Amino acid sequence: MFVTALNDLVRPDRYPRSSRYDPAWLLDLDMGPNPLWLLEDLAQNLDLRPGMRVLDLGSGKGATSVFLAREYDVQVVAADLWIAPEDAAAVFAEAGVGDQVEAVRAEAHALPFEAESFDAVVSVDAFEYFGTADSYLPYLLRFLRPGGQLGVATPAMTREVRELGAVPPHIKKVVGWEAIAWHTAEWWRFQWEITELVEVTSAHLQQDAWRDWLLWARAGAEHQPDGRNANQPVIDMLTEDAGEFVSFALVTARKV
Ligand SMILES: C[S@@+](CC[C@H](N)C(=O)[O-])C[C@H]1O[C@@H](n2cnc3c(N)ncnc32)[C@H](O)[C@@H]1O
Numbered sequence: 001m002f003v004t005a006l007n008d009l010v011r012p013d014r015y016p017r018s019s020r021y022d023p024a025w026l027l028d029l030d031m032g033p034n035p036l037w038l039l040e041d042l043a044q045n046l047d048l049r050p051g052m053r054v055l056d057l058g059s060g061k062g063a064t065s066v067f068l069a070r071e072y073d074v075q076v077v078a079a080d081l082w083i084a085p086e087d088a089a090a091v092f093a094e095a096g097v098g099d100q101v102e103a104v105r106a107e108a109h110a111l112p113f114e115a116e117s118f119d120a121v122v123s124v125d126a127f128e129y130f131g132t133a134d135s136y137l138p139y140l141l142r143f144l145r146p147g148g149q150l151g152v153a154t155p156a157m158t159r160e161v162r163e164l165g166a167v168p169p170h171i172k173k174v175v176g177w178e179a180i181a182w183h184t185a186e187w188w189r190f191q192w193e194i195t196e197l198v199e200v201t202s203a204h205l206q207q208d209a210w211r212d213w214l215l216w217a218r219a220g221a222e223h224q225p226d227g228r229n230a231n232q233p234v235i236d237m238l239t240e241d242a243g244e245f246v247s248f249a250l251v252t253a254r255k256v
Contacts, residue, residue, distance in 0.1 A: 006023045006024055006027075006219060006223060007023070008215060008218075008219060009023035009026070009027075009034065009215065009216070009219050010023060014037075015036070015037050015040050015041075016040075017036075017040050017067070017071050018034070018036035018037050018039075018040050018067070021036060021063075021067070023219070024223070025063075026063055027219060027220060027223055027224060028061075029060070029061035029062060029063045029091065030061075030216075030220055030224065031060040031061060031125070032060075032125040033125065033209075033212060033213040033216045033217070033248070034212060034213075034215075034216045035060070035063050035064045035067075035124045035125060036063060036064065036067050037212055038124050038125065038153040038206065038248060038250070039064050039067055039068070039122070039124050039153065040067075041153070041206055041207075041250055042122070042124070042151045042152075042153045042250045042252065043071075043072070043122075043151065045151070045201055045202040045250070045252040046120065046122070046149050046151045046252055047149065048068070048072040048074055048120060048149075049072070049074075050072070050073035050074065051073070051074065051075065052072075052074045052075070052119040052120060053074070053075045053077070053117065053118050053119050053120075054068055054072075054074045054075065054076050054077070054118065054119065054120045054121070054122060055076075055077050055079060055113070055118045055120070055121045055122070055143065056068060056076050056077065056078045056079065056122050056123070056124075057079050057108060057121055057122070057123040057126060057127075057140075058079070058080055058081070058108065058123050058124070058125070058126020058127070058129065058130075059078035059079060059080045059083075059088065059103075059126075060080055060082075060083055060088075060125075060126070061083055061087070061088060061091060062078055062083075062088040062091040062092060062095075062101070062103070063091075064122070064124045065078040065088070065092065065097075065101045065103075066091065066092065066095045066097055066101070068101075068122065069092075069097040069100040069101050070095075070097060073100075074100075074119075074120075075100055075101075076097075076100060076101040076102070077101075077102050077104055077113070077118075078092070078101055078102065078103045078104065079104045079105075079106035079108075079111065080103075080104075080105065080106070081105065081106065081107055081108070084105070085103035085104055085105050086103075088103035089103040108126075108129075108130040108131070108136075108140075109130065109136075109139065111140075111143060113143050114143075115142050115143065116142070116143065116144065116145040116146070116148075117143060117145075118143050118144050118145065118148060119144075119145060119148050119149070120144075120148055120149040120150070120151065121140060121143065121144055121148070121149075121150050121151070122150075122151045122152075123151070123152045123153070123154075124152075124153045125153060125154065125155065125248075126154075127152045127154040128154045128155055128178070128181040128182060129181070131152065131154070132181050132183065132191075134191075137191070137192055137195055137197065137198070138195060138197060141197055141198070141255050144255045145255070146255055146256070147254060147255060148254070148255045149201075149252065149253070149254055149255075150198065150252065150253045150254075150255070151250075151251070151252045152188070152249070152250075152251045152252075153206070153248055153249070153250050153251075154182075154183075154188075154248065154249050154251075155181075155182045155246070155247075155248055155249075156182050156183060156184060156185060156188075156205055156209075156246075156247045156248055156249035157179070157182045157183065157184055157245050157246065157247065158184065158205065158243075158244065158245050158246075158247055159184065159245065160183065160184055160187060161179060161180050161182070167179045167180065168241075168244075168245055170236075170237050170240040170241060171237060171241065171245060171246065173233070173237070174233045174234060174236075174237040175237075182246075183249065184205075184249070185203045185204050185205050185249040185250070185251065186203065188200075188203050188249055188251040189203035189251070192251070192253055196256070197255065197256060198253035198254060198255055198256060199253060199254050199256055200251070200252070200253045201252045201253055201254055202250065202251065202252045203249065203250075203251045203252075204249070204250055205247040205248065205249055205250075206247060206248040206249075206250050208243070209246070209247040209248035210238050210241060210242070210243045210246045210247060211243070213234070213238055213246070213248075214235065214238040214239065217231040217234045217235045217238065218231070218235060221235060
């Protein structure tokens with residue numbers, strides 16, 4: 001059996017900032033592949049400055065919001081649908097960033113914010129649930145100031161499902177129809193650029209995203225209650241895929 005030590009999630013050579021976070025803490029907040037690794041890579045193409053007001057959209061249990069506050073000294077609004085804001089707020093208080101991060105229950109199509117009230121919107125492993133409709137980018141941009149930045153990390157495919165003609169069986173078995181929202185990085189680039197509402201500053205697949213995800217799922221299998229049952233289907237999917245189709249897209253843009 002493959003055994004993954006918690007320390008395999010500490011990789012200072014590849015992810016220096018994320019490596020400062022306790023992997024046990026991170027796994028406790030698990031809702032998907034290592035969100036700090038995704039954010040750390042994504043943020044390389046963002047210009048986050050101290051004091052900026054950042055919306056973390058689909059923030060889940062809050063690890064990325066803690067990271068944004070600590071690493072970039074920004075003010076964060078952590079907006080999520082499924083996770084109770086009280087639970088996220090407890091994570092922020094315990095992490096010592098309670099004064100920098102506000103937890104809000106929000107549905108991504110009915111955001112309770114003022115127009116142009118954010119300097120940046122960041123979304124890690126959540127946009128696939130609500131952000132693929134043609135009308136979504138224009139809607140979201142209402143909340144971003146002119147020149148404001150948008151950064152999305154979202155599960156992706158190396159080729160469009162439409163082009164393949166079907167969701168590959170090993171992916172369909174685990175993800176079902178939802179994989180049709182896993183677009184290529186080029187799909188995102190075109191989808192956003194064609195609006196002429198943003199300048200796309202980067203759009204690429206994360207290097208070895210499938211391997212990172214596999215490492216994360218194996219760590220979850222070893223170290224979470226019921227981790228084996230919860231993670232084995234994903235482990236099987238990624239092992240069979242071996243990077244042929246499954247990846248993560250990292251996409252950044254500036255509102256014009
Ligand atoms: C896979 S989890 C990822 C959470 C977190 N970003 C992370 O990486 O750990 C997806 C998140 O998207 C949020 N989400 C899904 N649909 C949403 C919607 N319509 N509006 C707001 N948030 C939504 C869920 O509440 C969930 O926390």
